[in-house]
Amino acid sequence: MREVSGSNPEISAGLIRANEREPVRQLAAERTLLGFINGIRKFRSVVEFGCGLANWLRVAQELGATEIRGYDTAELPLAARGLARTEFRVADLEQFIELEKTFDLAICLEIAQQLSPRAGVKLVKTLCSAADWVLFSAGIPLQDDTGPLNENWMEYWAGLFTSNDFLSYDILRDKVWHRKEIPFYYRQNACLYVRRGAHQALKGFEPSPCPPSMIHPELYLKLLNWLANRRKHSPDWRVFLSDCNEFYQGAQILGGADPVVAAVHAKAST
Amino acid sequence: MSEVVGAPPLTPNPVIDAGLAASQEQAASQHTILGFLAEIRKFPTVVEFGCDDASWLHAARRLGATEIRGYGNQERPNEVRGLTAEEFFPVDLSQIVKLEKTFALAICLEGARQVDESSAGNLIKTLCEASTWVLFGADIPYASGKRLPNERWVESWAKLFSDNGYVCYDVLRSRFWHDTRVAFNYRQGACLYVRKGAHYALKARGYYPSPCPPSLIHPEMFMQIAGGIPTHHDNTARLGAFYRSAGKSIDKGGAGMPNNAIPEPSAGLKDRKSPEEEPQSENTAFAGPDGDDKFRAHPTKADSATPVDTGIAQDDASR
Numbered sequence: 001m002r003e004v005s006g007s008n009p010e011i012s013a014g015l016i017r018a019n020e021r022e023p024v025r026q027l028a029a030e031r032t033l034l035g036f037i038n039g040i041r042k043f044r045s046v047v048e049f050g051c052g053l054a055n056w057l058r059v060a061q062e063l064g065a066t067e068i069r070g071y072d073t074a075e076l077p078l079a080a081r082g083l084a085r086t087e088f089r090v091a092d093l094e095q096f097i098e099l100e101k102t103f104d105l106a107i108c109l110e111i112a113q114q115l116s117p118r119a120g121v122k123l124v125k126t127l128c129s130a131a132d133w134v135l136f137s138a139g140i141p142l143q144d145d146t147g148p149l150n151e152n153w154m155e156y157w158a159g160l161f162t163s164n165d166f167l168s169y170d171i172l173r174d175k176v177w178h179r180k181e182i183p184f185y186y187r188q189n190a191c192l193y194v195r196r197g198a199h200q201a202l203k204g205f206e207p208s209p210c211p212p213s214m215i216h217p218e219l220y221l222k223l224l225n226w227l228a229n230r231r232k233h234s235p236d237w238r239v240f241l242s243d244c245n246e247f248y249q250g251a252q253i254l255g256g257a258d259p260v261v262a263a264v265h266a267k268a269s270t
Numbered sequence: 271m272s273e274v275v276g277a278p279p280l281t282p283n284p285v286i287d288a289g290l291a292a293s294q295e296q297a298a299s300q301h302t303i304l305g306f307l308a309e310i311r312k313f314p315t316v317v318e319f320g321c322d323d324a325s326w327l328h329a330a331r332r333l334g335a336t337e338i339r340g341y342g343n344q345e346r347p348n349e350v351r352g353l354t355a356e357e358f359f360p361v362d363l364s365q366i367v368k369l370e371k372t373f374a375l376a377i378c379l380e381g382a383r384q385v386d387e388s389s390a391g392n393l394i395k396t397l398c399e400a401s402t403w404v405l406f407g408a409d410i411p412y413a414s415g416k417r418l419p420n421e422r423w424v425e426s427w428a429k430l431f432s433d434n435g436y437v438c439y440d441v442l443r444s445r446f447w448h449d450t451r452v453a454f455n456y457r458q459g460a461c462l463y464v465r466k467g468a469h470y471a472l473k474a475r476g477y478y479p480s481p482c483p484p485s486l487i488h489p490e491m492f493m494q495i496a497g498g499i500p501t502h503h504d505n506t507a508r509l510g511a512f513y514r515s516a517g518k519s520i521d522k523g524g525a526g527m528p529n530n531a532i533p534e535p536s537a538g539l540k541d542r543k544s545p546e547e548e549p550q551s552e553n554t555a556f557a558g559p560d561g562d563d564k565f566r567a568h569p570t571k572a573d574s575a576t577p578v579d580t581g582i583a584q585d586d587a588s589r
Binding site for chain 2: 140141142153155174177178210212213214215216217219220221223224227243246247250251253254
């Protein structure tokens with residue numbers, strides 16, 4: 001990760017702390033998901049809506065994208081995002097955003113649930129006009145603690161993409177379901193939407209008529225833990241972590257957490 | 271796990287029992303799933319372990335099975351099951367049950383509740399000796415509301431099957447996820463395990479084994495648990511209702527949720543809860559152990575309280 005030297009020392013310090021503590025987690029989601037998509041079809045230009053710290057854009061660059069662009073509110077200083085002045089635009093994601101060009105890939109992750117329902121419809125329209133391939137995820141009901149405005153099921157978002165004539169390729173989640181270094185919300189919600197007619201590169205993959213909402217055990221355990229400790233006003237993290245560990249250990253034995261081991265198992269079983 | 275509770279005979283399971291009672295299509299679950307399997311491969315003989323009310327066996331018979339047999343504990347009288355004395359045998363499933371013959375299909379969707387943690391291996395061995403095809407499902411941890419030792423993740427059951435040379439064909443969950451005829455606990459957890467070498471009917475239809483079938487939680491179960499969150503209740507009910515009605519139309523390629531059904535924005539946990547009831551806001555409830563951000567996708571407003579003038583041109587102006 002590029003060093004963050006923004007004018008908000010708290011954020012920078014927090015990030016550095018988090019990275020020191022868990023180096024493995026560093027950009028695992030970005031590298032895995034974008035690497036997988038890039039392996040199917042190389043992307044040269046990538047745009048992200050609600051780009052936050054722009055990790056996704058910078059990993060896209062790492063993977064060979066020559067043009068990146070982020071759209072977000074002006075909340076964070078540009079330096080914290082590690083983007084050049086030309087690579088970032090301030091935008092109101094509540095409104096439809098018209099771009100002067102199309103990109104190879106549009107990214108919008110875990111943002112849509114924080115917008116109003118009307119904005120959600122506009123956002124999907126923005127994404128569909130920005131690129132033929134869209135990597136999208138949105139928080140499901142009860143996932144966020146920040147007072148989400150438009151928490152909705154995956155079926156709902158898929159429906160919006162379908163009405164823009166996009167196909168749902170639900171090919172990401174099963175690749176990463178057991179990879180605990182990737183935040184669970186990407187593993188649970190990420191889906192690739194592709195414009196009908198622009199899906200030749202996806203030969204061998206079947207589009208889903210409707211990708212199903214599936215709740216990850218990590219979120220399930222978190223909700224249960226929170227409910228059980230509601231009166232004490234603090235979750236029991238020891239129990240939560242041991243429950244999670246039990247789940248991941250079970251998966252590890254079968255190679256679920258490691259694609260290489262899983263492939264060996266798959267080969268052995270046929 | 272600190273203490274192992276002895277084999278709980280028919281643990282009352284509020285979540286699942288309510289789900290079963292609520293759907294009047296209880297038998298529809300059985301008929302739908304077994305009908306789908308029968309299309310892949312016919313099963314003239316069927317054995318069920320832990321047969322509660324034998325509804326799976328009766329559904330199998332309706333679908334053409336000529337020989338059915340049930341094994342389980344004697345908690346319920348035989349009349350409930352509607353089986354003859356030749357068709358039901360009371361056994362202790364925590365021991366390996368040896369049969370004199372093999373069956374075309376073994377079913378165990380309630381049986382795992384009848385064995386304790388240490389006997390799970392025995393149950394799977396029994397199933398694998400009874401048939402080359404096993405339809406299996408069990409409660410995930412906390413399904414009963416408590417952490418019972420005999421509740422396991424799907425991955426853990428898959429491991430036990432794998433030890434017996436069986437692979438998982440995760441063909442049911444994706445097929446029926448939105449199908450409201452099937453009780454959600456089956457949609458969430460029912461998997462087909464097949465002995466290596468007995469998978470040709472599946473291969474011919476283009477199905478592949480899943481080396482590590484993932485534990486998935488169905489939104490209906492999730493919503494039922496979340497029903498305990500009072501502040502979120504209206505929205506929870508609406509979203510739950512959407513989910514229940516969604517499947518039928520959506521899988522057929524519909525455009526998803528009709529516009530008039532878009533839920534109104536919820537006020538969110540934080541805004542609605544009165545501070546007297548819950549002094550500590552949920553903002554911290556889901557954050558990491560020492561308040562780190564690893565469960566959060568993006569910095570929230572609270573993270574950067576002071577808006578910074580970045581001097582960046584607005585989108586329009588920059589062009």
